[in-house]
Amino acid sequence: MAKKNDPAESLREALRQSPDSLPLRKALAELLLNLGQPEEAEAEFREALANAPQNTELKFGLARAFFDQEKDSAALVIVEDLAKLRDTPAEASLLHCRLLVRRGDVERAVAMYKKAMEADSDLADAALAAKLGINAREGAEVSDGRLRSKRFDDDDDEAGTEVERPKSKFADVGGMDELKEEIRLKIIYPLMHPEIYAAYGKTVGGGILMYGPPGCGKTHLARATAGEIQASFLPVGINDVLDMWLGNSERQMHKLFEQARQSAPCVLFFDEVDALGGRRTDSKNSGGRHLINQFLAEMDGVSSSNEGVLVLAATNAPWHVDPAFRRPGRFDRILFVPPPDIPSRSGILRLHCRGKPMKDIDFELLGKKTKGFSGADLKAVVDVAVENKLREAVKTGIPTPLTTRDLQQSAAQLKPTTQEWFATARNYALYSNEGGVYDDVLKYLKTE
Secondary structure, three states, X not given: OOOOOOOOHHHHHHHHHOOOOHHHHHHHHHHHHHOOOHHHHHHHHHHHHHHOOOOHHHHHHHHHHHHHOOOHHHHHHHHHHHOOOOOOOHHHHHHHHHHHHHXXXXXXXXXXXXXXXXXXXXXXXXXXXXXXXXXXOOOOOEEOOEEOOOOOOOOOOOOOOOOEOOOOOHHHOOOOHHHHHHHHHHHHHHHHOHHHHHHOOOOOOEEEEEEOOOOOOHHHXXXXXXXXXXXXXXXXXXXXXXXXXXXXXXHHHHHHHHHHHHOOOEEEEEOOHHHOOEOOOOOOOHHHHXXXXXXXXXXXXXXXXXXXXXXXXXXXXXXXXXXXXXXXXXXXXXXXXXXXXXXXXXXXXXXXXOOOOEOOOOHHHHHXXXXXXXXXXXXXXXXXXXHHHHHHHHHHOOOOOEOHXXXXXXXXXXXXXXXXXXXXXXHHHHHOOHHHOOHHHHHHHHHO
16 A cells, blocks of 8 residues: 555565566566565566566565565465576575575575575675674584584474464454365264263364465464364464474474364464475475374374364465375365355455445456455455555545445456466365365365
8 A cells, every 4th residue: 555655665666557567576576675565566567577477586585575475485485486497596595595494495495595605795784694603614503414413402382373262253254154064074063062072072172174265364374273162273374483403493393283283172383384295205305204294193182182173274285295194193174265255255355345435346346356365365456545545645645445346456456366376276186185185175176
């Protein structure tokens, strides 16, 4: 949204006059990155790449935008593609290094840092080099990514993340009725009727893996599940687990499960679980395989009971999750979370318009006109419409309410971000659908 004294406004205005100018759009995207607005920068880089899909500088810019938003999986796809070029940009190698550090792949991070320095020594980062132990003095604790002594003590009790008590419930989540019923059957009913489940030898616990395009409410649904049963909610992100030093990621994983066990009943929610439980055959370092094994052991309750620990996970890339997670007792329910349907889209738009000046908005019509839009896309529709109204109000000095036409025009300016995801998912659903895992994707695509 345009702000008073917005340093990017002059570039925005120039782009409105010349919307097809690649240099202008690239300049705006880079300025937005430097201003700490990576989400807006991502949108501009995507728009530019639509017209110049092979532009290396634009690809690298998009990777930077992903990195700043901690969308590491998406950023890695780009930098690994750039690494295949004959003359990989030094900046791309350095960003690749930083991403590998986040993933705990220290040895490859060292190699990427050295590759970047060979191409351009002016990019040297003393703090990063020291962290990786590059050119370390003899006897230093870290040397070329290898730790000489243990980083943390075994009795380090630092908590992984804060336990929440969500107030939202299923009624606060629009649509998703089939998904809610699956979660009730797997998680809620066992807590409400433990004696019935015990009669059939079923314990309270287990896991559900939710997958689908980004921005469609997976995290919101997980939080509402905890609120529905008045349970603790322990959200886990990549950075809560991954550590660059060998053994520490496994230790963090154990602590998080212990924290959940002590807070039972507790919904333990893993976001971007493909980054923590990726296929072991794809893992290029032994640390990644050790972490997956630890994750599986914790889910199995090898050393401690998981009674009352309800594990939910979300991923945009289920095809990267190790198949071992789909065995009984682990993520034995795999649920597809599609983009919202027409009633849900209408409800989401109504929610985001709440508190704003409106006049006779036909939300049902708008729901029909935003096919394929995710919840995040629908928020963007409202934001763009508000931006346009503000621009008019600044010029005329008279604020006017939002109308159906304003939102329709805003939706026409945007494309549903789910299209890119379905292009990839379609291939897996058609050619790698072992056991019918992606049948729901095929069913959804047939209705489109």
